[in-house]
Structures are given as C-alpha cells and as structure tokens.
Amino acid sequence: PLSRExxxxxxxxxxxxLARDDLFEERIRAGRIRDCHGDLYSANICLADKVYIYDCIEFNDRFRYCDVASDVAFLAMDLDFHDLSDLGAYFIERFGNQSGDQGLGAMLDFYKCYRAYVRGKIGLFTAADPAVDASVRQANLEAAARYFRLADSYASRG
Structure with missing residues (x-):
C-alpha cells in the first residue's frame, strides 16, 4: 500500500x-495552539437541527492540544478522501474567514499529509490484526493505499 517512493x-x-521553526513559532505567537477536538473527521459530526461534533479525544490531552489547523486539515483531508474536495475547500475558506487565521493556508498541506498518513497506518494495523476477516482486511488495505496516495499528493504539492 505504501511504496518506497x-x-x-x-x-x-x-x-x-518540521525544520521550519518559524512556521510553528508563529502559530504559537498567534494563539493557534489550543484545546481542540483532536479527531475531527466526518464520522464524528452529526447534522441535525444544528451541527453536533462529538467523540473528541479525552483520554490524552497531548493528542487534543494542537494547532487548530490540524483539526481543520483533518476534516478537509477526510472530505478529500470521500471525493468531497469542494466541500473541504468551502469549509477551509469559511473557517479561515470566520477565524481570521492568516497562517492557516501555510499549514494545511502539512497537517493534511500527516492526518492522511496516520489514517493509512491505522488501516494497515487493522488489516494486520489476525482477528479481522478477509473482507475487512482487504477493505483496510485498499483504504490505507488511498490514504497514502492522498498523503503523497499533499507532500508533492508542498
């Protein structure tokens, strides 16, 4: 699923x-490191009479305190994965306008790449679990390959 290249x-x-300390120092100075959701993707959002976002990471503060761009990127990457890139672009635009986050764009490909890579690894871990059946294994291998391609596409743009 993940080629050497x-x-x-x-x-x-x-x-x-990661070598660009200036990017991360600016995010800190701008107050963009916060108590965030930590696991913001479409499966954790319910649209009803209003938007409900649930299942934030509560078991480990280190996973939840992060750059807000990481949460934004996770949802945008998830929308890309589900072939809803236009919706992801709309979300990014609206979030950027509403938040006034001037540095958001500089961080998105990095965090999207990171989040896609992690989702790919999760797919591989699930596929390697001897308790899963062949169809689950195959579905996870295919999803992992797609996530790694997505991570590669973000890396190639950056």
Whole structure:
C-alpha cells in the first residue's frame, strides 16, 4: 500500500516543514495552539437541527492540544478522501474567514499529509490484526493505499 517512493517523498516533505521553526513559532505567537477536538473527521459530526461534533479525544490531552489547523486539515483531508474536495475547500475558506487565521493556508498541506498518513497506518494495523476477516482486511488495505496516495499528493504539492 505504501511504496518506497511515496514514503521517501512524504518523509522528506515532513522533515522539511518540521525544520521550519518559524512556521510553528508563529502559530504559537498567534494563539493557534489550543484545546481542540483532536479527531475531527466526518464520522464524528452529526447534522441535525444544528451541527453536533462529538467523540473528541479525552483520554490524552497531548493528542487534543494542537494547532487548530490540524483539526481543520483533518476534516478537509477526510472530505478529500470521500471525493468531497469542494466541500473541504468551502469549509477551509469559511473557517479561515470566520477565524481570521492568516497562517492557516501555510499549514494545511502539512497537517493534511500527516492526518492522511496516520489514517493509512491505522488501516494497515487493522488489516494486520489476525482477528479481522478477509473482507475487512482487504477493505483496510485498499483504504490505507488511498490514504497514502492522498498523503503523497499533499507532500508533492508542498
């Protein structure tokens, strides 16, 4: 599901962004590191009489305190994965306008890449579980490959 070439591109991209202390220091100075959701993707959102967002990470503060751009990127990446990129772009635009987050755009591909990569790893871990049946294993392998392709596409843009 993850080729060596994809891994190398993703890894080089991530290292390059992580070396940019100025980006992260600016996010801190701008007050963009906050108590966030930590697991914001479409399965954790319910649209009814209003929008309900649930299942935030409560078991580990370190997973929840993050750059708000990470939560925004997770939902946008999830929408990309489900072929709803237009909705993801709309969400990013509206969030950026409402929040006044001037540095959001500089961080999105990095966090989208990270979140897609993590989802790919989760798919591989699930597929490797001896307790899952063959159809679940295959579905997770296919999803993992798609997530890794998505992570690679973000890395290639960055």
């Amino acid at each position: 994809q891994f190398d591109r993703i890894s080089a991209y991530a290292r390059g962004v």
